[in-house]
Structure formats: structure tokens, C-alpha cells
Amino acid sequence: MTTIRDVAKRAGVAPITVSRVLNRSGYVRPETRQRVEQAAAELHYVPNMLAHSFRSHRTNTLALVVTDITNPFWTTVARGVEDVASMAGFSVFFCNTDENETKQAQYIAALLRRRVDGVLLAPAASSGADVHALQRQNVGVVVLDRRVEGVAVDTVRGDSVDGAFQLVRHLTDLGHRRIALLAGPAGLSVSQERAAGYERALRAAGLPLDPSLMHFGAFTVASGHAMMRALLAHRPTAIFAANNFIAAGALTAMREAGLHTPEDISVVVFDDLPDPYVTTPVLTVVAQPAYTLGKAATERLLERLRQPELPVRDLVLPVQLLVRRSTAAPAPQ
Numbered sequence: 001m002t003t004i005r006d007v008a009k010r011a012g013v014a015p016i017t018v019s020r021v022l023n024r025s026g027y028v029r030p031e032t033r034q035r036v037e038q039a040a041a042e043l044h045y046v047p048n049m050l051a052h053s054f055r056s057h058r059t060n061t062l063a064l065v066v067t068d069i070t071n072p073f074w075t076t077v078a079r080g081v082e083d084v085a086s087m088a089g090f091s092v093f094f095c096n097t098d099e100n101e102t103k104q105a106q107y108i109a110a111l112l113r114r115r116v117d118g119v120l121l122a123p124a125a126s127s128g129a130d131v132h133a134l135q136r137q138n139v140g141v142v143v144l145d146r147r148v149e150g151v152a153v154d155t156v157r158g159d160s161v162d163g164a165f166q167l168v169r170h171l172t173d174l175g176h177r178r179i180a181l182l183a184g185p186a187g188l189s190v191s192q193e194r195a196a197g198y199e200r201a202l203r204a205a206g207l208p209l210d211p212s213l214m215h216f217g218a219f220t221v222a223s224g225h226a227m228m229r230a231l232l233a234h235r236p237t238a239i240f241a242a243n244n245f246i247a248a249g250a251l252t253a254m255r256e257a258g259l260h261t262p263e264d265i266s267v268v269v270f271d272d273l274p275d276p277y278v279t280t281p282v283l284t285v286v287a288q289p290a291y292t293l294g295k296a297a298t299e300r301l302l303e304r305l306r307q308p309e310l311p312v313r314d315l316v317l318p319v320q321l322l323v324r325r326s327t328a329a330p331a332p333q
Contacts, residue, residue: 003045004045007043010043018039062093154304171266182241
């Protein structure tokens, strides 16, 4: 188990300085405080007195750790979490990681110090390090939307493979043959699953994979914009955006290039777009049951707090294809 001396050694300070920082007692220079907090987060350090007493007293608090609470998908998930938690007498902390592993580790360390009873985590990476850190301190964990490797943990997620397959099959049924993929980080399970659905649909239509049409970046508007600009030279007739923020950036890049949807390029999206980005025509999407996802995950977390010995479960929720006006047959070449 990590000790205060391990943190002190990592930060290059005395153990008493680590104690002052973590207990918020005495003056410590801001740069030193930051160094100690960073070391504690990296080592997943929890003060011993909390670790020993952690399970003896409930705090009736949970935490929802997501990538970006401004994304309407996560906003809706959060409502489902809060409704169930509130009914059970729990309060919820909300944390944004911005897909940053360091920031996520810092939040996990802070939540451990606050002695939260359970964490609902949308991991910034497929590594299970932070899940392990929580489980070592007997904190209940449910992973949302994604999977982690090498750790037994409850998971609640939408069916990314089937959703991507439905979207791309809709495009191939319309006659599209040059369909681009704009996805998130290549290392994330959710990116891999949506890419797998894309590839499955192309194979089902007898189409080859074209690496020049497959782009991986981040689940952000800026990344969608950059990937779409790079893609335009390859002349796709349709794009599959692997989340709503990627789609928002891609649509902006298309408008800047004087292109229209669906006349020039058809667009399909995993998840709906937020209101500020909605344009005409309304987009064809696969919709996830976001509220249900948040609700089911919180119910599972509360069950695990009551019965830690429950077997691990991976709950995959069905998704729904909504065909709207952003797709059409490709224009004659």
C-alpha cells in the first residue's frame, strides 16, 4: 500500500509537507502544493486513517466522473443518476475529465479523500488503473459507456457496435460506396466498437476498407472540424461521425467548404446534437437511452454497495436508429 513517505519521495518534499497539503493545515507554497497533489494522485494515495475507517461510516455520497458534462448525452445521463441517487438518500458529485487521464487520476484521489461511497466512471482510457485504485479502497464502481481492460467491474453501456452498423448500413442501402469514419481516440473501447460496427457494415455490403477514409481523433467539436478538413481531399459521399460533438465540428468544416447536407455529403451520427448545433436538415442518428443508462448504472451501484459479493455484470442497452433528412442517395459522379 502506498504510504505518505512514497508521496513525499515522488514530490521531493518531507512527509510533514505532504501531511500539511492533504490535511489543509499550515502554509505550503502553491507550487509545492501542486507537486504534492500531483504525486498523491499518480500514486492513488489515501491517508491511512481514512483507509481504515472508510467502510465503517457511510457518507451517502456518490460521484459521476464523465468526459464533458456539457455534452447533452452526459447531461441526460447525469439526470438519471441524480434522480435515482436522490430517491435513495445520496448526494452526487459531478466531475469533468475532458478525456484527460491525469485529471481523472486527480479526481479519483480527491474523491477517495472525501470518502465517497461509490463512483460512476466514464474512463478517459481503457486502462483499469483508476478502477483498481477505487476497488482497493472498497469503493463501489460502475463503468459507463465504455469498457476497461484487465479488471472485473460492472459496466453499463449502449450497443456501440450495433448502432454504428445500423447507421452505416443505412448509407450503403442508399448506394454510398465512399463512407468515411470520424471517430474518437483509437485506444478507447467505445471508438473501437463504433469502428467495428462501421467495418462490419462495409463488409456486409461487399465494400473494401479504405484507410484514407478512417480518421481517429477526439470526441470534441475541434477534432471533428480538423478531421473533416483533412478528409475533404478524399471526396467521401457520406460520413459517419462517432459522436455528436465530432459531427458538430464536421458540419462546420463542410459549411466553410461550401458543401451541403445531404446534397454533397450525407451525414449520420452516433447520438443527437445539442440545440446550438442543430441545423437544417435534421440529422440521421442512433439515439442511446441516456437517461435509462444513468438510472440503471446508479441502481447497479447501489445494489453493489448493499451486496459487494454480487457477480460482475456487463449491461448493454439497445439503441435506436432515427432516419431524418441528412441522408440521401449519392449524387451521380
